[in-house]
Amino acid sequence: MAACNTSSIRRDCFTCQSRERAEWCALNKEELRLLDKAKVVREYRPGEVIFHQGDPCRGVHCFETGMVGLRKIDADGNSILLGLAYPGDTLGYRSFLVGEDHGASAETLKPSTICFLDGATVRTLLKHNPALGLQFLQTVARELGAAEERILQSVTLSVRARFAHLLLVLKDRYATSGKDGRFELELPLARQDLAAMIGIRPETMSRAIKQLEEDGVAYFSGRSVAVPDVKRLLREIEPESYL
Amino acid sequence: MAACNTSSIRRDCFTCQSRERAEWCALNKEELRLLDKAKVVREYRPGEVIFHQGDPCRGVHCFETGMVGLRKIDADGNSILLGLAYPGDTLGYRSFLVGEDHGASAETLKPSTICFLDGATVRTLLKHNPALGLQFLQTVARELGAAEERILQSVTLSVRARFAHLLLVLKDRYATSGKDGRFELELPLARQDLAAMIGIRPETMSRAIKQLEEDGVAYFSGRSVAVPDVKRLLREIEPESYL
DNA sequence: CGCCAGGTTGATTTCGCTCAAGCAATGTGG
DNA sequence: CCACATTGCTTGAGCGAAATCAACCTGGCG
Numbered sequence: 001m002a003a004c005n006t007s008s009i010r011r012d013c014f015t016c017q018s019r020e021r022a023e024w025c026a027l028n029k030e031e032l033r034l035l036d037k038a039k040v041v042r043e044y045r046p047g048e049v050i051f052h053q054g055d056p057c058r059g060v061h062c063f064e065t066g067m068v069g070l071r072k073i074d075a076d077g078n079s080i081l082l083g084l085a086y087p088g089d090t091l092g093y094r095s096f097l098v099g100e101d102h103g104a105s106a107e108t109l110k111p112s113t114i115c116f117l118d119g120a121t122v123r124t125l126l127k128h129n130p131a132l133g134l135q136f137l138q139t140v141a142r143e144l145g146a147a148e149e150r151i152l153q154s155v156t157l158s159v160r161a162r163f164a165h166l167l168l169v170l171k172d173r174y175a176t177s178g179k180d181g182r183f184e185l186e187l188p189l190a191r192q193d194l195a196a197m198i199g200i201r202p203e204t205m206s207r208a209i210k211q212l213e214e215d216g217v218a219y220f221s222g223r224s225v226a227v228p229d230v231k232r233l234l235r236e237i238e239p240e241s242y243l
Numbered sequence: 244m245a246a247c248n249t250s251s252i253r254r255d256c257f258t259c260q261s262r263e264r265a266e267w268c269a270l271n272k273e274e275l276r277l278l279d280k281a282k283v284v285r286e287y288r289p290g291e292v293i294f295h296q297g298d299p300c301r302g303v304h305c306f307e308t309g310m311v312g313l314r315k316i317d318a319d320g321n322s323i324l325l326g327l328a329y330p331g332d333t334l335g336y337r338s339f340l341v342g343e344d345h346g347a348s349a350e351t352l353k354p355s356t357i358c359f360l361d362g363a364t365v366r367t368l369l370k371h372n373p374a375l376g377l378q379f380l381q382t383v384a385r386e387l388g389a390a391e392e393r394i395l396q397s398v399t400l401s402v403r404a405r406f407a408h409l410l411l412v413l414k415d416r417y418a419t420s421g422k423d424g425r426f427e428l429e430l431p432l433a434r435q436d437l438a439a440m441i442g443i444r445p446e447t448m449s450r451a452i453k454q455l456e457e458d459g460v461a462y463f464s465g466r467s468v469a470v471p472d473v474k475r476l477l478r479e480i481e482p483e484s485y486l
Numbered sequence: 487c488g489c490c491a492g493g494t495t496g497a498t499t500t501c502g503c504t505c506a507a508g509c510a511a512t513g514t515g516g
Numbered sequence: 517c518c519a520c521a522t523t524g525c526t527t528g529a530g531c532g533a534a535a536t537c538a539a540c541c542t543g544g545c546g
Binding site (some may be wrong): 401402443444446447450 | 500504
Binding site (some may be wrong): 072074075076078080082091093094095097098102103104126130133134136137138140141142143144145147148149150152153154156157198199200206237238 | 253317318319321322323325336337340341343346347351369373376377379380381385386387388390391392393394395396397398399401407436442444480481
């Protein structure tokens with residue numbers, strides 16, 4: 001609802017840490033100046049919506065700090081979390097590139113700082129600097145690979161296996177310790193959002209967690225998870241593995 | 244195994260009908276000459292494999308005539324058809340762009356003519372002509388949108404609804420008649436491949452077909468399907484629709 | 487304090503998979 | 517030309533995984 005006050009700290013694209021990890025690293029000084037002038041910074045509280053599925057796509061969003069989730073809803077109201085986005089990511093670029101309305105919603109999961117870039121500016125930059133387009137090409141192609149992988153997994157793997165896979169993915173970003181096979185991590189998501197990540201009901205998520213605990217694969221307490229042996233987790237995904 | 248004889252008819256990129264529908268329409272005369280010189284034409288019989296999942300990706304394939312399927316297999320041997328490709332499509336570009344091994348296999352479903360373009364040539368062209376990159380960007384972005392749609396559908400829709408959706412997609416390409424709501428189409432796929440398209444077992448496909456017939460939604464005979472009313476099919480996907 | 491969203495648990499049902507058999511069309515070798 | 521594999525499709529019976537429905541519990545928070 002109420003917009004947060006615009007950044008008290010001066011934000012500029014030249015010193016932006018996220019930029020260097022993003023597609024925009026392809027830009028030169030002059031282009032950066034254009035970027036910097038065009039951007040509109042905005043702070044979001046957790047749970048705010050950056051754009052809605054179905055909204056016309058007027059540009060892209062540069063994700064500077066925080067955490068956001070991409071949610072997709074179908075005609076019956078079923079929704080899943082397509083994925084999480086992190087600082088350095090660009091949001092809404094897919095819809096922008098094909099000139100469609102947004103195919104998913106983006107909402108903040110933690111306090112976030114996100115810049116908006118209007119379509120005209122992005123188009124200018126794309127036309128002006130071919131390297132930028134190639135950067136995006138890389139990103140989209142990687143995303144597409146991940147999406148295809150996920151299609152396969154969603155129809156072939158059990159809930160348990162998909163959840164194990166999710167834990168492994170989250171581990172790479174959130175694991176706090178990693179001595180031998182053991183590791184722990186703080187989940188960035190509530191149960192129901194974990195469920196939405198693999199397209200299941202919250203009840204089923206509860207039961208899956210219980211099962212993994214009973215089998216000694218992982219232990220849950222609030223948002224923290226302890227995994228005694230990564231290999232056990234891996235074996236959930238490839239049953240006949242020779243680990 | 245045995246390679247078919249190379250095209251008896253002279254194939255060249257200048258007059259290639261498929262090219263104009265493909266990303267390569269962005270190329271000028273000079274670049275086309277390069278393309279034409281680099282390409283290796285090959286004819287395939289039905290069921291031949293163009294590239295295997297896991298193979299190193301040495302370039303891309305330009306699909307001139309025929310029909311091919313993209314198949315993805317997981318560690319347990321479960322496989323699904325990611326999709327079908329048609330003349331004008333470029334195959335294997337995703338793996339090529341991110342520099343990975345092929346993430347899926349491509350196999351011909353009908354006799355096909357497909358040109359191979361080595362990676363070096365494609366890289367040269369991409370660097371030389373920014374518009375080509377933007378064309379690919381469009382393509383990948385569109386594909387990504389479709390893939391995300393499919394992820395959602397695969398976890399939220401029933402087999403029946405997914406099959407209805409598949410029929411509607413095939414209709415757009417293969418429908419033979421379309422008076423009022425009625426239409427007929429020749430399926431380009433065997434039952435087991437239809438099943439693989441939506442990630443189910445052949446047995447389940449049989450039963451789904453039977454159900455739709457019992458409910459008067461669609462009638463199957465060999466590879467031909469008759470649908471008396473498209474709206475019935477649409478309603479399968481959005482139950483609470485107000486059609 | 488009562489309320490409420492998020493989470494857990496249990497009972498039941500439904501959907502799709504597995505396993506197994508049978509069948510028709512096609513091909514193959516003797 | 518016939519006996520026989522092979523392949524694709526269908527059908528049935530039983531099972532298991534996940535959804536659904538419903539209750540209840542918990543920890544904030546006004």
